[in-house]
Each structure stands twice: as C-alpha cells, then as structure tokens.
Amino acid sequence: MKKFLKSTRIAMKGVDLSLIVTFILLGLIGIVMVYSASMVPASKGSLTGGLPVSSDHFMKRQAIYFFIGLIIIFFAQFVRIDFFKSSNVQIVLLFGTFFLLALTLLIGKEINGSKNWLSLGFFSLQSSEFLKLASIFYFSYIIDRRLNSRWDYKVKHLIPPLLLLGFGLVLVLLQGDLGGTMLTVAIIACILLYSDIKNKVKLQILGIAMIPIVMYLIYTLLFDAKNIYRLNRINVFLNPFKYENSEGYQLTNALISIGNGKLFGKGLGNGISKLGYLPEPHTDFIFTVLSEELGLIGVFFVLALYGFIVAKCLIYANRTKNHFYKSICIGIGSYIFIQAFVNIGGVSGVIPLTGVTLPLLSYGGSSMLSVSIAFAALIMTTRKINRDRNLPAKTKPYIIK
Numbered sequence: 001m002k003k004f005l006k007s008t009r010i011a012m013k014g015v016d017l018s019l020i021v022t023f024i025l026l027g028l029i030g031i032v033m034v035y036s037a038s039m040v041p042a043s044k045g046s047l048t049g050g051l052p053v054s055s056d057h058f059m060k061r062q063a064i065y066f067f068i069g070l071i072i073i074f075f076a077q078f079v080r081i082d083f084f085k086s087s088n089v090q091i092v093l094l095f096g097t098f099f100l101l102a103l104t105l106l107i108g109k110e111i112n113g114s115k116n117w118l119s120l121g122f123f124s125l126q127s128s129e130f131l132k133l134a135s136i137f138y139f140s141y142i143i144d145r146r147l148n149s150r151w152d153y154k155v156k157h158l159i160p161p162l163l164l165l166g167f168g169l170v171l172v173l174l175q176g177d178l179g180g181t182m183l184t185v186a187i188i189a190c191i192l193l194y195s196d197i198k199n200k201v202k203l204q205i206l207g208i209a210m211i212p213i214v215m216y217l218i219y220t221l222l223f224d225a226k227n228i229y230r231l232n233r234i235n236v237f238l239n240p241f242k243y244e245n246s247e248g249y250q251l252t253n254a255l256i257s258i259g260n261g262k263l264f265g266k267g268l269g270n271g272i273s274k275l276g277y278l279p280e281p282h283t284d285f286i287f288t289v290l291s292e293e294l295g296l297i298g299v300f301f302v303l304a305l306y307g308f309i310v311a312k313c314l315i316y317a318n319r320t321k322n323h324f325y326k327s328i329c330i331g332i333g334s335y336i337f338i339q340a341f342v343n344i345g346g347v348s349g350v351i352p353l354t355g356v357t358l359p360l361l362s363y364g365g366s367s368m369l370s371v372s373i374a375f376a377a378l379i380m381t382t383r384k385i386n387r388d389r390n391l392p393a394k395t396k397p398y399i400i401k
Contacts, residue, residue, distance in 0.1 A: 012077055013383075013387070014382075014383040014384070014386035014387040014390070015077060015379060015382075015383045015386075016312065016316075016379065016382045016383070016386065018308075018312070019309070019312060019375070019378065019379055019382065020073065020379065022305050022308055022309055023069075023073065023360070023372075023375050024070075025305060026302070026305050026306075026359070026360040026361065027066040027069065027070075027360050027368075028066075029290075029302065029360075029361060030062065030066070030286075030360050030361040030362070030363075031059060031062050031063050031066060032268070033282075033286055033289060033290050033293075033361060034058050034059050034062045034282050034286065034361075034362075034363045035055075035056060035058070035059035035062075036268055036269050036271070036274070036289060036293060037271075037274045037281040037282040037285075037286055037289040037363075038055075038057070038058040038059065038274070038281070038282040038363070039055035039056065039059075039269075040055070040274060040275055041274060041275075041276070041281070041282075042054070042055055042056075042057050042058055043055045046276065047280070047282070058282055058363050061363075061365070062363050062368070065364075065365045065368035065369070066368060068368070068369065068372070069368050069369065069371070069372030069375075070372075072369075072372045072373060072376050073372060073375055073376045073379060076376035076377070076379065076380055077379070077380070077383070079380065080380070080384070081324075081325070081328070081377065081380040081381045081383075081384050082384070084137050084141065084377075085141060085144065085324055087141075090137065090138055090141050093133075093134050093137055093138065094134050094138050094164070094168075096134075097127070097130050097131055097133075097134040097168060098167065098168055098171065100118065100125070100127040100130065101127050101128065101131065101168060101171035101172060101175070102171060103118060103127070104116055104117070104118045104127045104128075104175060105171065105174055105175060108127075108175070109124070110176075115175050115176055116128045116172070116175040116176065116177045116180070124365070124366070125365075125366055126364075126366035126367070127175075128172045128175060128177050128180040128181075128184075129180075129366045129367060129369070129370040130370060131168050131169070131171075131172060131180075131184055132180075132183065132184050132187055132335055132370065132374075133370060133373055133374060133377075134168070135165055135168070135184055135187060135188055135331075136187060136191070136327075136328065136331035136332060136335065136374070136377075137328070137377075138161070138164075138165065139161070139165065139188055139191050139192075139327065139331070140191065140323075140324050140327030140328050140331060141324065142158070142161040143191070143192075143195050143197065143323050143324075143327050144322070144323040144324035144327065146158070146197075147195070147196055147197070147323045148323065154201065155201055155204045155205060155208075158197075158201070158205055159205075159208075162188075162205070162209070165188065166212075168184075169181050169184060169185065172184070173216070178354075179342070179354035179355055179356050180356070182354075183335075183338055183339060183342065183356065185209075185213065186334065186338050187331055187334050187335050187338065189206065189209075190330055190331070190334035190338075191327050191330050191331045191334070192205060192206070194317065194326070194327075194330045195323065195326075195327060195330075196323060234352050240252050240255065240349060250278060250279065250285070250353070251347070251349060251353060253273060253277040253278055253288075254273070254278065254285055254288040254347045254348070254349075255348070255349055256273075257271065257272075257273035257277070257278075257288040257289070257291065257292040258287075258288055258291040258292065258347075258348060260272075260273075260292050261291040261292040261293065261294065261295040261296065261298075261299075262295055262296065263295050263296045263297060264294075264295040264296075264297055265291075265292060265293045265294040265295030265296075265297070265298060266292055266293055266295075267293060268293050268294065269293065270293060271289050271292040271293040272292075273285075273288055273289060273292055274289055282362070282363040283357060283362045283363050283364060284343065284346075284347070284353075284355055284356070284357065284358075284362065285347055286358055286361050286362045286363070287299075287343060287344050287347050287348075287358055287361070288347050290302065290361070302361070303344075306336060306337070306340045306359075309333070309336050310333045310336060310337045312333075312382070313329045313330065313332060313333025313336075313378065314329075314330075314333060316329045316381070316382045316385050317329040317330050317333070319385055319389065320385045320388070322385075322388075325381050325384060325385055328377060328378070328381045329378065329381055329382070332374045332375075332377060332378045333378075335374055336359055336371075336374070339356055339357070339358075339359050340358060340359055342354055342356050343356050343357060343358040343362070344358065359371045
C-alpha cells in the first residue's frame with residue numbers, strides 16, 4: 001500500500017488539479033441535470049420505447065459512466081503522454097477506430113436516422129465518437145514528426161495522412177452522421193491552423209479539403225431526398241416559429257424553455273419542458289432543462305467551466321515548444337469548445353440543430369467515455385509540460401525548431 005501511495009504521489013507531480021476539479025464539477029452537474037430531465041419521462045416509459053423504468057434509471061447509469069471516467073483519468077496518470085508518440089500505438093489507435101466504424105456499418109443499429117451505434121449487449125457504443133480522439137492523436141503525431149524532420153516541408157507531406165483520416169470520415173458519413181463528421185473536420189482544422197506549419201501550406205491544404213466538403217454539402221442538401229430533413233433544419237433555424245407545429249416543434253419549445261428560466265430559474269426539478277415538450281431532454285436538449293431550472297446564473301456558471309477548460313488548453317499550448325504537446329492541447333480544447341458551442345448554439349437558435357451531445361452534461365456512455373479519455377490525455381500532456389518547465393536548463397529535452 002505504501003508503494004502504491006508513493007507511486008501515486010510521484011505520478012501526480014505536475015498535475016493541474018484545477019482541470020480535474022472542473023471535470024468533476026461538470027460531471028456532477030450532469031448527473032443532477034440528467035436526473036431532473038429524465039425522472040418523469042423515465043417513469044412513464046417515454047424514453048424507453050413505452051417501457052416504464054425507475055425515475056432514477058438514467059441518473060444511475062450516468063453516475064456509473066462518470067465513475068468510469070474518473071477511473072480512466074486516475075490510471076492515466078501512470079502513463080506518459082509520450083507513449084502516444086509511438087508509430088505502433090498510432091497504428092493500433094487509428095486502424096482500431098476504422099475497424100469499429102466498419103463493424104458499425106455492418107452490424108450497427110440505426111437510431112434517429114443514423115446507423116452509428118454498435119450494440120454490446122449491456123452498452124451501446126457510438127463508434128464515431130472515437131474518431132475525434134484518434135484524429136487528435138494521429139494528426140498531432142504527424143505534425144510533430146513532420147515539423148521535427150529535416151525535410152523541406154510541403155503540402156505533399158500532409159496529403160497522405162489527411163487522406164487516411166478522410167477514409168475514417170467517409171465511414172462516419174456512410175453511417176449518416178453528418179454532424180459528427182463536421183465536428184471531426186473542425187477539430188482537425190483547428191489543430192492545423194494553430195500549428196507551426198507555414199501559412200501558405202495551411203491555406204493550400206484547407207483549399208484542397210474544402211472542395212469535397214462543399215460538393216458533399218451541396219449534394220446532400222439539394223439532391224439527396226433521404227437527407228432533405230437537413231435542409232428543413234436550415235428553414236427552421238431561419239424562422240423557427242413559422243414551423244412550430246411541424247419541424248420547428250423541438251426548437252420553439254427549447255427557446256420557450258430557455259426564456260422561462262430568466263435570471264434564477266424555476267428551481268431544480270420544477271421545469272416543464274421535460275414533461276413531453278422535448279423528445280430527449282436528458283441528451284441533446286439537456287441545456288434547455290438547465291436553463292429553465294437554474295436560469296441565467298446556472299448557464300453562466302456552466303459556460304464559465306467550459307471557458308476555463310478551453311483557456312487552460314490555450315495557455316498550455318503556448319507554454320510549450322513541443323509540437324506534439326501543443327497539438328494535443330489545441331485538439332482537445334477545440335473538441336470541448338466546438339461540441340459545446342454546436343449543442344448550445346443549436347438548442348438556442350444561434351445555429352441549425354445538429355443533434356450532438358453537451359460534453360459531460362448530456363446522458364450517454366460513449367460521449368462520457370470519449371470526453372474522459374480526452375481529459376485524461378489533456379491532464380497527461382499538461383503534467384508533462386509542467387514537469388519540463390521545472391527541469392534544470394541542462395536537462396530539458398532538446399526540441400528541433
């Protein structure tokens with residue numbers, strides 16, 4: 001036991017505890033809000049296909065997911081972030097993710113028009129969540145390798161790895177998950193833009209990447225009859241109350257609920273939006289329940305926690321000259337920021353609805369697992385950055401600029 005405690009103290013040296021505290025705060029708020037959002041519809045069976053369950057059914061499962069996330073973060077402290085700089089590890093992560101995506105296409109189950117869920121019996125895994133993580137690790141690895149090489153850096157050095165990531169994105173698109181695909185693309189773009197790659201090369205890569213993206217968006221929005229609902233979402237976004245009895249039903253009720261919260265909210269558990277006005281208040285629309293019950297004060301507190309995480313990512317990215325550590329920080333910071341923005345912006349009418357979860361607050365095992373791994377990697381990276389800063393000048397690792 002003494003050896004374990006000693007090794008734990010050594011492993012925790014340099015760890016930014018404020019990040020762990022923020023993770024815990026958001027996770028606990030999520031558990032409370034999932035319970036508040038689901039207790040009534042769960043007991044009536046409206047969230048489980050007509051089969052009534054206990055009012056705390058979803059809260060218990062969310063608590064288990066959160067506890068697993070804490071375990072991941074704890075044991076990650078015994079692993080060095082440089083472990084992920086191994087080419088063998090990158091191959092396993094990337095192609096393991098591709099295997100999950102392909103398996104989901106073959107035997108996955110379809111939910112809400114997207115076939116991106118892999119049933120494991122006791123648990124359903126959303127494989128597209130893990131492409132975000134694989135993309136962050138792999139692209140950070142590629143940038144680090146290329147910038148630390150002696151090569152004359154050109155566009156051609158990035159095209160092959162980007163095509164490899166593009167293969168994963170195609171698999172997610174085939175599952176019908178356009179929102180997840182665009183989120184992953186945005187994360188990759190953020191890592192690229194913040195990297196030390198020459199601006200000329202960045203612009204060339206973005207220009208090349210935009211061609212297939214624009215072509216696909218035009219096709220799926222205007223010519224693909226199966227995905228015409230995406231065009232309807234844009235119409236609803238532009239004038240939600242015009243469609244309040246049809247496609248705009250969810251958004252208009254979400255907007256009303258957010259407005260009902262006012263400054264201090266109606267009180268925890270006293271919201272009415274969860275009582276049949278929103279189809280899944282404990283997942284995609286958890287923010288509306290929080291807004292209605294905790295008001296503007298609660299909203300500002302949650303936004304401040306997200307803002308703190310993103311700010312920390314930027315601070316640590318600027319503290320290191322190591323391209324791998326910098327890219328990991330930017331990738332995870334953009335992951336949290338973009339997903340939170342897309343969810344909150346969608347339910348508040350700032351952008352069209354896309355159906356993504358709110359990190360650490362929305363109910364869901366895959367989302368919690370993915371964000372927990374991302375947090376674990378962030379804490380491992382920031383620990384390494386802190387330790388390197390505290391090393392004597394002669395012992396600091398040499399970094400090729």
